[in-house]
Amino acid sequence: MTEYLRRILTADVYDVASETPLDAAPALSARLGNTVLLKREDLQPVFSFKIRGAYNKMAKLSTEQRARGVIASSAGNHAQGVALAAAELGCRAVIVMPITTPALKVDAVRARGADVVLHGDSYSDAEAEARRLTAEQGLEFVHPFDDPDVIAGQGTIAMELLRQHPGRIDAVFVGIGGGGLISGIATYVKALKPDIRVIGVQTEDSDGMARSIEAGEIVELTDVGLFSDGTAVRRVGDETFRLVQQHVDEIVRVDTDAACAAIKDVFADTRAILEPAGALAIAGLKHYVEREAVAGHTLIAVACGANMNFDRLRFVSERAEIGEQREAVFAVTIPEERGSFRRFCAEVGDRAVTEFNYRISDSSEAHVFVGVETRRRGEATEIARGLEEAGFTTLDLTNDELAKVHLRHLVGGKSPHANDEVLYRFEFPERPGALMRFLTAMRPDWNISLFHYRNHGADYGRVLVGMQVPNADQPAFATFLDELGYRYWDESNNPAYRLFLGSSP
DSSP, X not given: OHHHHHHHHTOOOTTTOOOOOEEEOHHHHHHHTSEEEEEEGGGSTTSBTXXXXXXXXXXXXXXXXXXXXXXXXXXXXXXXXXXHHHXXXXXXXXXXXXXXXXXXXXXXXXXXXXXXXXXXXSHHHHHHHHHHHHHHHTOXXXXXXXSHHHHHHHHHHHHHHHHHOOSOOOEEEEEOSSSHHHHHHHHHHHHHOTTSEEEEEEETXXXXXXXXXXHTSOOOOSOOOSSSGGGOOSSOOHHHHHHHHHHOOEEEEEOXXXXXXXHXXXXXXXXXXXXXXXXXXXXXXXXXXXXXXXXXXXXEEEEOBOOOOGGGHHHHHHHHHHHTTOEEEEEEEEESSTTHHHHHHHHHTTSOEEEEEOOOOOSSEEEEEEEEEOSSTTXXXXXXXXXXXXXXXXXXXXXXXXXXXXXXXXXXXXXXXXXXXXXXXXXEEOOTTHHHHHHHHSOTTSEEEEEEEOOOSSSEEEEEEEEEOOGGGHHHHHHHHHHHOSEXXXXXXXXXXXXXXXXXX
């Protein structure tokens, strides 16, 4: 700890990095009943904290090392930090980025004069290529998180926030990818004020650090979720794992909807738009307040990045209301008889209907897909109970991924011809031509009876596919799925699918 304190206190960051403000979040504070403060690392010159660690590392290289040039692997924010540092220090920079990196980040790195190499679908793929080029070209590798000088550079954030708020702080929340940011912050905070809780936040589908801490050893993920691309790391660092074990109090997990809701919360208070990784700390803070029912505490969240692809805002906006539990989604069965729709509307009452999808498909009953605006957490359960008591069979789809992503756009798609249909969701890295490559990979052995794809402006694509597969072909179909090489989920028995899309008798 003493060595890291020395490194942090002597870190070279302010030639290029700014001392970012610690801003109040009044609307979020009022809603949560706690004082919420945001450490605004999204206001850095590269819109991310990564410039601190990158510059500190590179400033400490020898003249000979910088003359050979540097190389880094990154999903985007570390890449921009290295590119800016290289421009400031007058050395060549090569950045290896996953092909899935949003164009906004790729263009920003190139604009700073760095050479960009696109390789692989994840950070781990890009790192392997960067290591190969390091040996081939004699470049100096600048690790995005697992390096003491990088960690120390990020630790200057903690130095600032403790000085900016010398009063009581109950907890600091920090997003985790590889662990460099939280390692630097936690080491400094625990050295000076060990009573402050340091809480890490990860997405449920990129939780390598949380799993590693639980296992007591580093756990490498076989795949990672791609929505929060800035934290999509399969394997955390050896040094960051050690530091997190020693100095971090706990790690909480949040889902995609919670991250989207946090982006909206910060926008409401600051008019700034964070990227998903940048909003994780806020999502974790909200989760912690709800879980622990704390009130009157002072809580700090590190808003660590704002490199948001504009097109992704469509997806964020759509999911933010559900993430904040301001919208509930239901499948409701209504008798096809006079007056039933009026009874349904009366039961919904004065609540705003956010979505309503219906198509007649049966002479005796109708299946309606409906979204309803909610006023408070837990209200979805009350609405569903009220509809059931009014005689309407109701299925709460608020937390159903299939319904939220696909079914709301496909309601009314039952077909009498879709015999032997199975339904699968697939996720694949998004890039130019990705959908056509996906279609090419689909063998023509079975007829495609349903297909839904929607581009969300993200770095991954989601496809819903129905295929007619006779029972006798199931073993061959299972082999096909394994060989396809994409993440997939079997939705054939999803009750929402049976109501809205399953083959008619």
